[in-house]
Structure formats: C-alpha cells, structure tokens
Amino acid sequence: MQCAGGSYIKTRALGDSAPRRGREGRSSPARRKATMAKEWGYASHNGPDHWHELFPNAKGENQSPIELHTKDIKHDPSLQPWSVSYDGGSAKTILNNGKTCRVVFDDTYDRSMLRGGPLPGPYRLRQFHLHWGSSDDHGSEHTVDGVKYAAELHLVHWNPKYNTFKEALKQRDGIAVIGIFLKIGREKGEFQIVLDALEKIKTKGKEAPFTKFDPSCLFPACRDYWTYQGSFTTPPCEECIVWLLLKEPMTVSSDQMAKLRSLLSSAENEPPVPLVGNWRPPQPIKNRVVRASFK
Numbered sequence: 001m002q003c004a005g006g007s008y009i010k011t012r013a014l015g016d017s018a019p020r021r022g023r024e025g026r027s028s029p030a031r032r033k034a035t036m037a038k039e040w041g042y043a044s045h046n047g048p049d050h051w052h053e054l055f056p057n058a059k060g061e062n063q064s065p066i067e068l069h070t071k072d073i074k075h076d077p078s079l080q081p082w083s084v085s086y087d088g089g090s091a092k093t094i095l096n097n098g099k100t101c102r103v104v105f106d107d108t109y110d111r112s113m114l115r116g117g118p119l120p121g122p123y124r125l126r127q128f129h130l131h132w133g134s135s136d137d138h139g140s141e142h143t144v145d146g147v148k149y150a151a152e153l154h155l156v157h158w159n160p161k162y163n164t165f166k167e168a169l170k171q172r173d174g175i176a177v178i179g180i181f182l183k184i185g186r187e188k189g190e191f192q193i194v195l196d197a198l199e200k201i202k203t204k205g206k207e208a209p210f211t212k213f214d215p216s217c218l219f220p221a222c223r224d225y226w227t228y229q230g231s232f233t234t235p236p237c238e239e240c241i242v243w244l245l246l247k248e249p250m251t252v253s254s255d256q257m258a259k260l261r262s263l264l265s266s267a268e269n270e271p272p273v274p275l276v277g278n279w280r281p282p283q284p285i286k287n288r289v290v291r292a293s294f295k
C-alpha cells in the first residue's frame with residue numbers, strides 16, 4: 001500500500017474499477033493488466049507498485065520523484081538563476097481527469113515561457129497540476145530530509161526546439177518542471193483563485209474555462225532550487241524532465257487543503273469517491289546527481 005492513511009484509497013479499491021477475482025480469490029496478472037490498461041491509479045490494485053507492468057519506464061534509471069538529502073547535495077556555482085515571463089491570457093481551462101486537477105495553457109506559440117536555471121533554452125508552459133494526500137501530514141512526491149509536505153505543485157513546460165510536446169517527451173531535455181511544495185501555514189490568497197474554480201469541476205471528466213491567470217503569483221519569494229534529471233511521476237513515466245524543485249515552499253491553509261480534497265475521482269453518475277492520495281512515492285536515485293543553485 002503506497003498511500004499512507006489510505007482509508008479513502010481502500011474505498012476506491014472496492015469500487016467498480018476493482019479487478020474481478022479468479023478462482024484462487026486473487027486477480028490474475030493478465031486481469032490486473034487488463035484492468036490497469038483501462039485505468040492506472042493510486043489504489044492497491046492499480047497503484048505505483050503496478051505501473052511498471054504496463055509502463056516499463058517506471059523501473060527506469062531516471063525516475064521521479066526522489067528523496068532529497070540536503071547534506072549530500074552540492075552547490076553548483078555554474079547554475080544560473082531562472083525566470084518566467086507568463087502571459088495570464090494564455091490560461092484556458094481547468095479540468096478534473098479523476099487523478100488531479102489541471103490548468104491548461106495555450107502553448108501553440110511562445111506565450112508563457114521559462115528560461116535560465118539549468119535549461120539550455122526557453123521552455124513553453126503547457127499546464128500545471130497538483131499532487132496531495134488524504135491529510136495535511138503527507139501528499140508531496142519529493143521529500144526533503146524525510147519531510148513530506150501536504151502537496152506538490154508541478155508546472156510543466158516543454159522545449160519548443162522539438163516542435164511538438166509529443167516529440168519533446170522523447171528527449172532528455174524535452175520537458176522542464178518547476179516543483180513547488182505546499183506547506184501548511186498562512187492562507188495563500190492567489191491559490192484561492194484556483195480553489196474557487198474547483199466547484200465547477202467537482203467530478204471526473206469535468207472541464208471549465210479558466211482564464212486570465214498568471215501562475216507566477218503562486219511562486220515563493222526565494223528562487224533557490226535543486227535540479228536533477230528525472231521523469232514524469234505518472235504513467236507512462238517518460239524520462240524527459242529537467243526538474244527545478246524550489247527550496248522555499250508556498251504556504252496554504254489547512255482549509256485550503258481541505259478544499260482541494262473535496263474534489264472527487266468518481267464521475268457524476270457514480271458513487272462519490274474523494275480524489276486524494278494522488279502521489280507517487282520516491283524512486284531509486286541510481287546514478288544521478290542532484291545539484292543546488294545555492295550554498
């Protein structure tokens with residue numbers, strides 16, 4: 001069981017997406033694969049421990065997230081500061097895909113860009129989404145010296161030198177993700193704009209317009225970051241990501257986290273199942289080096 005405190009998860013595993021049982025009272029590998037092909041997830045029958053069965057990348061050499069051990073991470077003075085020039089007008093929609101809530105941006109040309117840091121050129125913002133837990137004491141994917149934050153925000157950008165997002169997924173430097181930890185504290189007013197929109201996308205498959213939003217309003221004041229080569233944390237777990245993990249978390253209130261947990265992973269016509277525990281646990285670091293932009 002990957003998701004601690006997973007009473008919600010168990011509920012989900014018992015839902016109608018659970019695999020049918022064979023004569024031995026266990027699901028056969030074939031059946032489990034068939035179920036997961038229909039839908040991977042975070043429950044015991046289709047969760048992170050099973051992803052590699054259908055998505056072999058998931059056992060690759062460059063998987064994310066990872067544990068960060070700060071005493072072992074060296075400052076790399078060659079790492080540049082990063083910056084964004086986001087156009088709030090490029091925000092388009094917010095959607096609930098049953099696994100997260102995602103805000104999608106127009107990325108048909110260079111509108112909302114990320115530059116600098118460890119990156120070889122400019123990257124275009126495509127979407128942002130979050131991962132969170134069933135309670136405030138866990139939910140982030142990366143951990144810092146054993147600390148799990150309440151949630152983790154991922155802003156996904158792609159390298160337009162590869163012409164399409166799909167093509168960028170095949171390249172080591174195809175994607176750049178800014179990862180921001182969410183820590184419980186003061187309410188974040190700007191985050192409330194996103195949370196207020198969740199009312200319109202309560203259930204799986206819902207989508208609503210979400211415009212005029214510049215996500216840099218969510219960034220913490222400090223731009224210090226850790227960087228390493230990794231992957232998407234959801235299947236098919238492509239190893240194409242240059243990660244920029246911000247050292248300073250953004251603070252949100254416990255009420256704001258509760259609002260995030262009010263989303264459902266079930267569709268409108270199904271029994272309600274809370275959308276929680278959508279985080280992948282840390283993966284082996286293998287031969288990789290994490291670098292810090294700061295001393």
Ligand SMILES: [Zn+2]
Binds near residue numbers: 129130154233
């Ligand atoms: Zn993510």
